[in-house]
Amino acid sequence: MKTTPQDLGYGVHLIDLEEGGELGRTAAYIVRGESKTALFEVGSSHAAQNIxxxxxVLGIKPEEIDYVIVTHIHLDHSGGVGYILPNFPNATVLCHPRAARHLIDPTRLIAGASAVYGDDLERIFGKILPVAEERVRAMEDGEALDLGGRTLTFYDSPGHARHHCSIHDSGSQGIFTGDTVSIRYVPELTGWDFTCLFPSTSPSEFDREAVFRTVEKLRALNPERIYHTHFGATEPASYAFERTLRTVADYDDFAREMFRPGLPWEDLAERIREYIRTDLAAHGHHVHDLSGIELDIRLNAQGLLFVLEKEHAKKQQG
Incomplete structure (x- = not known):
């Protein structure tokens, strides 16, 4: 473990999961109430020892973890749940209703990931193990949980994925938004001397209109801060909302302008790079090296194209 947990105030601590050996990419959070303790996100099984x-370091015994909460089932958020859970004998896993069955039986999840990552799957994400059904609880939209002195309320929040939930914490007046309200890029990851936000449009369920509806739904809660899984806290929350609405619209607009059947994702990735450099320059940051975020650029290009190819095929079918 290269880093120690960061105290963000309000009873919230950030753990850098150091996924892939990279600092500042993926976070887990510890939220402590007067009677219950929750762990948000676990990353892959490679991150278990870090957690x-x-x-x-925080003086929390594994048996004191009452809830393990995952915003969605992409492997960089929940791939390690089944692996780490035996260390938390009293914990219940909380997730979106659409996610529960994939945690209990990850066969389809593994098959889908294998199609993308091939033989590199276990090297990247480690072991993906099932979670016993009796230890999984699906949280409905608006359902609340009392930690003692603070309440966690779960909200259906599609846009990045249909199986995505975001969680409002009354103790911090913050929302844990997973990947729905942008990615927060920090200097530890990028090597830049500033922090910035760009959207995640990765495969296969990106939905521009759903993102817009989710942002409006979460904004109506009047939170003060956003806790991103990638990475850290944005304050005020209004900045994350406004930034997400604008950049998602821009990404979708230029992808549609460029689209033709069979368009190579590399072409769209280059357009994303151009957009990022132009956007940062408009804010006084002249950046050429995008290597720290190249993985996300590739995934975003592929996700945008997946949606457009699917729409095109549907139109062709009449």
Whole structure:
């Protein structure tokens, strides 16, 4: 463990999961109430030891974890749930109703990921193990949970994925938004001397209109801050909402302008790079090296094209 847990105030601690050996890419969060403790996100199974070491630093025993909460089932958020859960004998896994069956039986999840990552799947994400059904609880839209002195309320929040939930925490007046309200890029990851937000449009369920509806739904809660899984807190929350609405619209607009059947994703990735450099320059940041976010650029290009190819095929079918 290269980093120690960060105290963000309001009873919230950030754990850098150091996924892929990279700092500032993926975070887990510890939220402590007066009677219950929750762990948000676990990353892949490679991150398990980092989480356990961080809990030790915080003086939290594994048996004191009451809830393990995952915003959605993409492997960089929940791939390690089944692996780490035996360390938390009293914990219940909380997730979106659409996610529960995939945690209990990850066969389809593994098959889909294998199609993308091939033989590199286990190297990247480690072991993906099932979670016992009795330890999984699906949280409906608007359902609340009392931690003692603070309440967690779960909200259906599609846009990045249909199986995505966001969680409002009354203790911090913050929302844990997973990947729905942009990615927060920090200097530890990028090597830049500033922080910035860009959207995630990765495969296969990006939906521009759903993002817009989710942002409006979460904005109506009047939160003060956003806790991103990638990475850290944005304050005020209004900035994350406004930034997400604008950049998602821009990404979708230029992807549609460029689209033709069979368009190589590399062409769209280059357009995304151009957009990012132009956008940052408009804010006084002249950046040429995008290597720290190249993985996301590729995934975003592929996700946008997946949606447009699907729409095109549907039109062709009449």
């Amino acid at each position: 356990l070491d961080s809990l030790d």
